[in-house]
Amino acid sequence: MTMTDDPTDQAGAEVPGPGRRSLLTLLPMQGHTRGKRSAVTCHLKCADACSHPAPNLSTNGYFRDVVNSAFSRRALLAGAGAGAAAVVIGGAAGGAAAPAAAAPSGPGKLPFVPIAPVPNTVDDVVVPNGYSWKTIIRWGDPLFSTADTFDPSNQTAELQARQFGYNCDYLDVIAEPNGTRGVLVANHEYTNENIMFPPAADEDEANTQRRVALASHGMTVADVTRSGKGTPWTYVVGGPRNRRVTPETVFAFTGPAAGDVLLQTVEDPTGTRVRGTFNNCAGGTTPWGTVLSGEENFNQYFKAAGTPEQQRYGIGGSGDFRGWANVDPRYDGVANPGYANEPNRFGWIVEIDPEDPTSMPVKHTALGRFKHEGANVHVGRDGHVVAYMGDDERFDYLYKFVSKHTMRPGNSAKARAFNKTLLSEGDLFVARFDGDSSAAEITGDGTLPSDGEFDGSGVWIPLVVDGESTVPGMTTAEVLVHTRLAGDAVGATKMDRPEDVEPNPVTGRVYIACTNNTNRGIGDYPKADEANPRTRNRYGHVIELTEAGGDVTATTFGWSILIVAGDPATDPTTYFAGFPPAKVSPISCPDNVAFDADGTLWISTDGQPGTIGLCDGLFKVPLTGAERGHVQQFLSVPREAETCGPVIHDRDGSVFVAVQHPGEDGDWSDQHSFFPDYVAPGTLSGGKWGGPRPSVIQVVRD
Ligand code: FEO
Ligand code: CA
Ligand code: CA
Helix, strand or coil: CCCCCCHHHCCCCCCCHHHHHHHHECCCCCCECCCCCEHHHHHHHHCCHHHCCCCCCCCCCCCHHHHCCCCCHHHHHHHHCCCCCCCCCCCCCCCCCCCCCCCCECCCCCCECCCCCCECCECCCECCCCEEEEEEEECCCECCCCCCCCCCCCCCHHHHCCECCCCEEEEEEEECCCCCEEEEEEEECCCCHHHHCCCCCCHHHHHHHHHHHHHHCEEEEEEEECCCCCCCCEECCCCCCCEEECCCCEEEEECCCCCCHHHCCCCCCCCCEEECCCCEEEEEECCCCCEEEEECCHHHHCECCCCHHHHCCCCCCCCCCCCHHHCCHHHECCCCHHHCCHHHHCCCEEEECCCCCCCCCEEEHHHCCCCECCCEEEECCCCEEEEEEEECCEEECEEEEEEEEECCCCCCHHHHHHHCCHHHCEEEEEEEEEECCCHHHCCCECCCCCCCCCEEEEEEEEEEECCEECCCCCCHHHHHHCHHHHHHHHCCCCEECEEEEEECCCCCCEEEEECCECCCCCCCCCCCECCECECCECCCEEEEEEEHHHCCCCCEEEEEEEEECECCCCCCCCEECCCCHHHCCCECCEEEEEECCCCCEEEEECCHHHHCCECCEEEEECCCHHHCCCCEEEEECCCCCEEEEEEEEHHHCEEEEEEECCCCCCECCECCCCCCCCCCCCCEECCEECCCCCEEEEEEEC
C-alpha cells in the first residue's frame, strides 16, 4: 500500500496518522441490494434497473424459429407490455477472500506481486509494492482558470461547467510518444447528490443543485504535461485543448436516422441537432484520434408516456427522479408533448475530437440506439472499421457495426476529416451465440459440459445493410432508433449485461465483459445457456470471441468463455480458462477491459463490495501460454467506489484508472470516503475537501 501524498504534507485541516487511518476504515456496509451494487448506486446510476422486471420481455430466445418467422410489429409491441414479476434475490456481502498468488506477475513491463484482496471497508487506493499513486484531476478541479475554485457548499452550474465533472468513467490519456504533452479525456456518468451537496433549504436551492448536477454530467478534455517519459502527468489549467462537454453542448446527428421524425421535437423540428449528452459510461479511442462515448442509462432522466417502444428501454413510469424537469421542460414529455421524442435523442454513441475544442461533437445513428456501454473500434485487413458494442441491461444484446468506407491512412487534416465520417455509414449487426454442447449439459450450476468448455459458434445477424433495414416491418430509422426491438425480432441472444466489448489490438480477438445477471434462470426469465451458463449469475463472466478467419468484418464467429468470475474460495462454479482457481485473485462483476502493448488483458470491476465483500479493483489476465487465465489483482479502489476506464501504458510504467462514486452510501453529514484528499470531514482548505471526490489517478513504478 502506497500513498504518494504523505498526510503530513497536505495543506488544510490535517489529519494525523491515526486520525487518517480512522478515516480509511469506516462504517459497516449498509443498504446493499440484490445483485451487486449498493442501494445508492442502483438508484442513481441506473434508476433501480434491477428492481424492475428486465425490459426484454420479448419471446425471442424461447423459440428459435422466430429468426425466420415473419415479423409482426403489432404482435411484438402488444407482448412488450406483459409483466414478469420482479424477483428478489437475498444475500449479503460475500465470504472470505482467497489468498492471492505470491509469485511475481510476468512477463511484461509492469511486473508486480498481486495485492491481497482488500475488504470493502477500506477507504484507500492499494497498489503493489514498488508502485505508488497520485491524483491527476478531481471532481471540481478548474479547467480554464484557477479562479474557478471548488466549494461543494457553493457550487453553481456556471462554475461546474468550467470544472472537472462528477463520477468519471471512460478514460484515456493520449500521450505524444516519448513526449511531455498529452490530452486526457474522461466521461462523467452520473451524480451522487446525497454526498455532493448539503441538504437544500428550499425549492430554489434544490433547483440550483439540480442545475449543478446537470453540469456535472458529460465529458472533460484536459491537456496534461509531464517532465519526461515515465514521470507522473499533471493536468494544465487553461490548456488549449481543455473542454467541458455538458448536457447543454450542441451535437449533430449523423447517419440514416438523422432528421427522421422520430428525432424531431418542438425545439429541433429538423431532428438534426440535440443539446447535450449524459450518462456517458464507457467508450473507446478511435485509430484516428477521436473519442467515442456511450450514452447508457439515459432512461432515468425522462418523464414519458411509456409507449411500448419506451417501455422496452425502461422509459416512463418513475422517470426523472432527479427532478431535472423542474429546470428544463424537455425532461418531461408528458407535460410538454412537444418533447415526446426527446428520449429518442439519447442512447447513442457520441464522437468528440479532443484535438479541436471548437468542433461540434456528433451522435452516430448508424450505430443504433440502446443503453450503450461504449464502443470500441478495430480496423479490418481491408481497411473497413468495425465498432463492437454492448447493451448493458439484463437479457440484452451484443452489436457490431461495419463501416461502408475504408479508413484513410495517416494523420493529415484531410485523412482525419474523412475518417471522422466512417461511423456515419455502414452495416449494423446483432449477435446470436450457439453453444456446441447439448442444452442438457448446461445445468446452470457452472458445471462444465463434457467437451470441457462453454463454447460454440455464432452469427452476426444483419439489422441494417447498405443503409436499408433487413428487419421485416421496421424502417431503417425504426431499426436505428428502436434497436432493441429489432434485436428481439431477429432472434439475438439474450446476454448477462454485456458491458465493455473490446478487440485485442494484438490478436483481434474480442473480449466481452458480462457483468452479472441475477435474474438468469429465475422464474419466467430465460434459463442458463452455454454463453450465459450460470443461473442467478451474481459474479459475471468474460467471453472471448474470434471472428471467422480472423476477419473483423466476418458474419460468423467462434467463442468460448474465458472467465466465470467469483471467489474460488467460496464458489466452485468459477473458471479461469483452465488455470488453477486456487492461484488466482478473486474477481467479481467484470465491467471495463483494456489491453497492454503485449495484448495482455486487464479487467476492472464494478460490484465486488456487494458480491464478494471486497473493494473493486483492477486485474491483469495473461491470455497465452501456461499463464492464460491467471487473474492477478493490481490495485484496489477506495470504499464504495468502482474502478473505471483502465488505461495501461506498460511501456511507460504507468496505469491510470478513474475512481467513480467513492463513498456513495454516505450522506452529506456522514461521508463514507475521504478519497483523494483525506482531510478532516467537512473541511475545505488549500484546495482539499473533507469528502469524496471522484478522480483520475495514475499508478507509477517507483
Ligand atoms: Fe455504466 Fe454499464 O456501466
Ligand atoms: Ca461446449
Ligand atoms: Ca461500466
